[in-house]
Amino acid sequence: MLMSAPRTSPDAGLPAAASDVVIDLRRASFGYGERPTVTDATLTVRRGEIVAVVGPNGSGKSTLMKGILGLNERTDGTLTLFGVPGDELRDRARLGYVPQRHTLSTSVRATAEEIVSTGRLPRIGWLGRLRATDRQIVARSLDVVGLADRAATEVSTLSGGQQRRVLIARALAGQPDVLIMDEPTAGVDAANQHVLADVLERLVERGVTMVIVTHELGALERLLTRIVVVDGGRIRFDGTPERYAAQRGAVHHDHDSHHHDDELRPHPSGVTVGPLDVRHDGRRR
Numbered sequence: 001m002l003m004s005a006p007r008t009s010p011d012a013g014l015p016a017a018a019s020d021v022v023i024d025l026r027r028a029s030f031g032y033g034e035r036p037t038v039t040d041a042t043l044t045v046r047r048g049e050i051v052a053v054v055g056p057n058g059s060g061k062s063t064l065m066k067g068i069l070g071l072n073e074r075t076d077g078t079l080t081l082f083g084v085p086g087d088e089l090r091d092r093a094r095l096g097y098v099p100q101r102h103t104l105s106t107s108v109r110a111t112a113e114e115i116v117s118t119g120r121l122p123r124i125g126w127l128g129r130l131r132a133t134d135r136q137i138v139a140r141s142l143d144v145v146g147l148a149d150r151a152a153t154e155v156s157t158l159s160g161g162q163q164r165r166v167l168i169a170r171a172l173a174g175q176p177d178v179l180i181m182d183e184p185t186a187g188v189d190a191a192n193q194h195v196l197a198d199v200l201e202r203l204v205e206r207g208v209t210m211v212i213v214t215h216e217l218g219a220l221e222r223l224l225t226r227i228v229v230v231d232g233g234r235i236r237f238d239g240t241p242e243r244y245a246a247q248r249g250a251v252h253h254d255h256d257s258h259h260h261d262d263e264l265r266p267h268p269s270g271v272t273v274g275p276l277d278v279r280h281d282g283r284r285r
């Protein structure tokens with residue numbers, strides 16, 4: 001839990017294993033029109049996990065994330081969040097989201113602190129007023145991303161990487177239990193990627209569960225507990241970083257790769273496929 005006293009989860013009292021599951025997808029399909037973009041996705045994310053989602057451009061990574069967030073249509077399967085059906089989750093602020101390729105508008109005059117304060121809105125309501133505790137949480141969120149000294153700086157004058165960190169701080173200000181980030185390192189140079197990785201490491205230490213869509217595994221790799229490969233709208237691999245590294249030759253996720261059906265076979269469970277038959281938890285069957 002980030003920066004607050006522990007909250008009681010709706011599934012408190014259940015055995016630890018069950019209450020540890022924050023996201024549970026079973027054979028879920030998501031899309032925007034008639035045809036699903038992501039099909040047959042089965043994925044379980046437990047408390048404290050740091051999961052990277054990788055795959056070629058257009059393979060469905062963002063669609064999968066938006067599906068978990070309820071931002072597109074689920075046409076099949078089930079989605080369970082914190083032990084309740086996804087569409088029945090009342091406290092949406094438990095899911096934090098840093099959207100893709102989103103930097104802050106240069107035409108809006110707002111300070112970093114003001115932008116991060118908007119992250120409190122799900123907690124206080126649109127007409128609510130920030131109280132001292134809210135301001136403290138905003139200040140701590142800026143501190144976590146290393147921008148405490150920029151609180152009063154106009155965001156339009158910050159670099160792209162700093163703006164991404166403001167957006168992460170905004171998501172953190174909502175005190176989410178799980179943070180879904182769509183390419184937080186996109187457009188961030190190598191030096192700043194390490195700064196961002198350090199920021200994420202601090203979040204890991206605070207016990208925040210994270211699902212991170214990324215093309216740049218490099219700087220994040222040391223933090224990850226799992227890697228999920230999405231290709232052609234399907235989850236093609238789900239396993240530990242070690243197993244992913246062992247399979248790297250077979251499971252490409254670079255921009256040029258698309259389908260690898262000769263190397264990656266569909267699994268009836270839709271969970272995991274590949275030369276090594278890897279279970280959901282990364283262990284070999």
Ligand SMILES: Nc1ncnc2c1ncn2[C@@H]1O[C@H](COP(=O)(O)OP(=O)(O)OP(=O)(O)O)[C@@H](O)[C@H]1O
Nearest residue numbers: 032033037055056057058059060061062063064100
């Ligand atoms: N709002 C939308 N309406 C209709 N189709 C969409 C929408 N957003 C994405 N798509 C389509 O869904 C498919 C998967 O896109 P998605 O953005 O999920 O892929 P991605 O893996 O996140 O790609 P990238 O790495 O380029 O961000 C693409 O064919 C895309 O054109």
